[in-house]
Amino acid sequence: MTRVHYREIEGRSHSYYALLGVLGALILAGLGAAWTMEHQGHAITGMSNRIVWGMPHVFAIFLIVAASGALNVASVASVFGRDAYKPLARLSGLLALTLLAGGLAVLVLDLGRPDRLVVAMTNYNFKSIFAWNIFLYTGFLAVVAVYLLTMFERRMNGYSKRAGLLAFGWRLVLTTGTGSIFGFIVAREAFNSAVLAPQFIAMSLAFGLAVFVLVLLAAYRGRGHSLGDGMLNRLGTLLGIFVAAAFFFVVIYYLTNLYSARQQGMARFFLLDGGIYTALFWAGQVTVGTIAPLVLLFKSGAQRSRQVLTGAAVCVIAGGMAQLYVLIIGGQAFPQLIFPGKEVASSFFDGVVAAYTPSLPEVALGAGGAALALALTALALKLLPFLPQRLADGDADAAPA
Amino acid sequence: MNPDRRQILGWGAAAAAGAVLAPAFRLVELAQARSPQEAASMLTRWGLLIDITKCVDCDECVTACHHENGVTRHGRLETDPQWIRSVKLRDKATGFAQTLPLMCQHCEHPPCVDVCPTGASFKRADGIVLVDKHTCIGCRYCVIACPFGARSFVHETLSDQKADVPRGKGTVESCTMCVQRVDRGETPACVVACNKDGGKAMVFGDLNDPAAEIHRRMHTEPSTQLRADLALDTGVRYQGL
Amino acid sequence: MRYVATLLPLILIVAGLAVAGDIRAQRADAPVIRIEQGGACVAPTAEMRRNHMKMLVHQRDQTVRQGLRDPRFSLKNCVECHASRDTGSVLGKEGFCSSCHAFASVKIDCFECHSALRQGHAAAVPR
Numbered sequence: 001m002t003r004v005h006y007r008e009i010e011g012r013s014h015s016y017y018a019l020l021g022v023l024g025a026l027i028l029a030g031l032g033a034a035w036t037m038e039h040q041g042h043a044i045t046g047m048s049n050r051i052v053w054g055m056p057h058v059f060a061i062f063l064i065v066a067a068s069g070a071l072n073v074a075s076v077a078s079v080f081g082r083d084a085y086k087p088l089a090r091l092s093g094l095l096a097l098t099l100l101a102g103g104l105a106v107l108v109l110d111l112g113r114p115d116r117l118v119v120a121m122t123n124y125n126f127k128s129i130f131a132w133n134i135f136l137y138t139g140f141l142a143v144v145a146v147y148l149l150t151m152f153e154r155r156m157n158g159y160s161k162r163a164g165l166l167a168f169g170w171r172l173v174l175t176t177g178t179g180s181i182f183g184f185i186v187a188r189e190a191f192n193s194a195v196l197a198p199q200f201i202a203m204s205l206a207f208g209l210a211v212f213v214l215v216l217l218a219a220y221r222g223r224g225h226s227l228g229d230g231m232l233n234r235l236g237t238l239l240g241i242f243v244a245a246a247f248f249f250v251v252i253y254y255l256t257n258l259y260s261a262r263q264q265g266m267a268r269f270f271l272l273d274g275g276i277y278t279a280l281f282w283a284g285q286v287t288v289g290t291i292a293p294l295v296l297l298f299k300s301g302a303q304r305s306r307q308v309l310t311g312a313a314v315c316v317i318a319g320g321m322a323q324l325y326v327l328i329i330g331g332q333a334f335p336q337l338i339f340p341g342k343e344v345a346s347s348f349f350d351g352v353v354a355a356y357t358p359s360l361p362e363v364a365l366g367a368g369g370a371a372l373a374l375a376l377t378a379l380a381l382k383l384l385p386f387l388p389q390r391l392a393d394g395d396a397d398a399a400p401a
Numbered sequence: 402m403n404p405d406r407r408q409i410l411g412w413g414a415a416a417a418a419g420a421v422l423a424p425a426f427r428l429v430e431l432a433q434a435r436s437p438q439e440a441a442s443m444l445t446r447w448g449l450l451i452d453i454t455k456c457v458d459c460d461e462c463v464t465a466c467h468h469e470n471g472v473t474r475h476g477r478l479e480t481d482p483q484w485i486r487s488v489k490l491r492d493k494a495t496g497f498a499q500t501l502p503l504m505c506q507h508c509e510h511p512p513c514v515d516v517c518p519t520g521a522s523f524k525r526a527d528g529i530v531l532v533d534k535h536t537c538i539g540c541r542y543c544v545i546a547c548p549f550g551a552r553s554f555v556h557e558t559l560s561d562q563k564a565d566v567p568r569g570k571g572t573v574e575s576c577t578m579c580v581q582r583v584d585r586g587e588t589p590a591c592v593v594a595c596n597k598d599g600g601k602a603m604v605f606g607d608l609n610d611p612a613a614e615i616h617r618r619m620h621t622e623p624s625t626q627l628r629a630d631l632a633l634d635t636g637v638r639y640q641g642l
Numbered sequence: 643m644r645y646v647a648t649l650l651p652l653i654l655i656v657a658g659l660a661v662a663g664d665i666r667a668q669r670a671d672a673p674v675i676r677i678e679q680g681g682a683c684v685a686p687t688a689e690m691r692r693n694h695m696k697m698l699v700h701q702r703d704q705t706v707r708q709g710l711r712d713p714r715f716s717l718k719n720c721v722e723c724h725a726s727r728d729t730g731s732v733l734g735k736e737g738f739c740s741s742c743h744a745f746a747s748v749k750i751d752c753f754e755c756h757s758a759l760r761q762g763h764a765a766a767v768p769r
Contacts, residue, residue, distance in 0.1 A: 042554065043557045049482070111539050112554060117538070123519040127514075128518045130516060338488075338550070348486045355479075437711040526709075533703075534755050535702055535706065561757075568755055
């Protein structure tokens with residue numbers, strides 16, 4: 001029975017500092033964007049009274065959904081008892097924390113009154129799923145921190161199964177809550193669906209694992225061959241399964257909407273004549289986000305090169321961003337059904353597809369949040385022993401600790 | 402006592418009783434203008450009845466509302482707040498065209514109140530749906546949740562607010578049914594303007610008050626709610642849709 | 643010895659900032675409190691000085707949520723009375739509110755939304 005030794009990364013190479021430099025610059029840009037938005041008002045962004053949630057929310061929801069899914073590897077180890085994944089559990093927990101922190105940072109900085117964060121944390125309307133999410137997100141940070149503690153602290157190793165179970169359940173509720181932010185809304189045709197909650201869970205598994213794989217590959221790049229192909233193949237297969245599962249929910253969502261006369265207009269909009277949204281759906285979400293990863297991961301059988309795995313993960317992330325853009329922004333752009341059976345026109349853009357162009361402050365803020373998540377990850381990997389020293393094939397099969 | 406004196410005494414008593422009791426018949430009217438130290442009451446439910454067959458698309462209601470509430474427009478239609486707007490309808494099947502004013506519907510079960518994370522979006526006891534700007538964090542979830550697109554987000558710094566209508570950058574706002582006027586016993590600006598310069602299409606009043614014109618008309622004439630299928634029980638009803 | 647090398651610069655920086663802050667504070671203008679309107683405030687001066695923030699924070703919820711509009715506690719009425727005769731505002735260099743708040747370095751949020759200008763018709767205030 002080989003013990004797994006965990007180690008910090010060296011973190012002294014040129015590429016490491018260069019990475020931190022780039023991420024730092026992006027974070028500063030994001031902070032600058034938030035400062036400008038707060039002082040001059042959201043008029044400087046591309047968001048309007050019809051499209052109130054824009055690029056920052058696409059980034060933020062992606063990060064939050066990925067955070068929940070990133071914990072999956074640890075859950076598979078602790079909750080489902082698959083010991084082969086145990087060595088990766090620490091990195092999994094770390095990514096869950098940092099991705100969530102990045103997403104929350106974007107959400108908070110985009111608020112109209114970010115100075116009122118204390119108000120948001122002390123006044124709760126418990127009928128609001130958004131209020132529940134505030135609890136779920138902050139609670140998730142605490143639960144995963146405790147879970148990591150049980151893994152790091154030898155004396156607490158015995159509790160890691162229970163902590164893992166709690167974290168697993170918590171993230172299912174959290175992702176259900178995130179999907180329900182949209183699913184509970186009756187005011188928008190594209191949102192009001194119970195299928196969004198399970199769809200978000202499937203999306204979280206896919207996005208989270210894709211980010212996890214990329215971070216894992218990047219972290220081990222400097223170490224040569226200490227990361228075995230066996231583990232990577234397992235992760236690649238899982239990624240393919242999750243992508244297929246997420247796509248299943250998308251398919252039934254559109255099939256159901258196409259079936260009813262009332263919803264057909266909305267389904268047609270996304271699938272056929274929605275302009276940018278249709279393009280992003282077919283090219284981004286379907287082709288790049290679903291077909292490409294599935295082809296890459298399964299066409300060559302079980303043995304995949306690292307390039308293939310990297311490519312598949314990048315495709316999943318790009319497709320995921322496109323999916324969220326289509327859902328969040330397209331869902332707001334499609335006109336509200338206030339007067340069924342009537343053509344509508346007004347000075348408030350009723351009855352027409354609302355226009356939206358992402359602006360620089362919005363993209364900077366969103367990218368800044370993503371950079372924050374990655375920077376926190378890179379720093380944490382240097383400060384604490386998150387990564388197994390060796391994850392070659394032999395170790396992967398035998399390791400329990 | 403001869404019958405004539407009896408009669409006179411009887412009329413006199415009746416007149417005296419009438420004079421004494423007459424103020425009581427005005428209590429219902431007086432109840433509308435409650436004193437500043439009194440809280441809004443659940444017994445009242447403020448509402449609007451709009452007969453769109455009389456709406457002549459004159460925009461008087463829009464101008465009056467934005468003037469009363471200090472909503473200045475910068476000519477940027479996408480980000481300027483709009484508390485009320487004139488909507489042009491055309492039936493897809495028949496081509497029949499109409500216009501109507503659309504504002505916050507002051508629902509009994511408002512989705513915007515359900516979704517607000519801090520409880521800033523709330524319904525007052527007398528049915529008026531408001532935003533408590535002290536607690537609003539500007540998340541815009543209520544803007545997404547409103548089935549009527551009634552809410553606006555303040556995208557720019559404001560500097561010339563009306564003293565009775567505080568509003569600020571970074572918060573969400575919508576029609577308040579001119580709560581500052583209603584609390585003084587007056588009528589919302591849109592209704593006043595419509596009745597003065599417009600098509601006389603709008604009636605404002607207490608839906609729970611049997612003596613109010615709005616109550617009487619809602620009970621004797623047909624009217625509909627927008628998106629009645631959502632079971633929101635709106636305080637604003639339309640006739641002629 | 644190693645700790646001195648790390649701590650000394652730190653201490654010097656903090657001391658420097660404190661001195662700079664002190665110098666800045668000495669240049670800060672003392673608050674200008676000009677009561678231009680005759681009569682008394684809605685409560686004694688000592689109580690107003692100590693508690694006006696509590697009164698405002700407590701009262702605003704009652705006004706917004708319950709529609710209680712007692713003119714004694716209306717911010718609009720405070721402004722009506724306390725606005726400067728020259729500028730008509732409670733903000734600005736010698737504004738009634740901003741003068742003290744700038745000196746005390748306590749940021750106020752009220753006038754992001756509320757008008758700081760006198761409108762010219764105060765509601766009758768029962769004393």
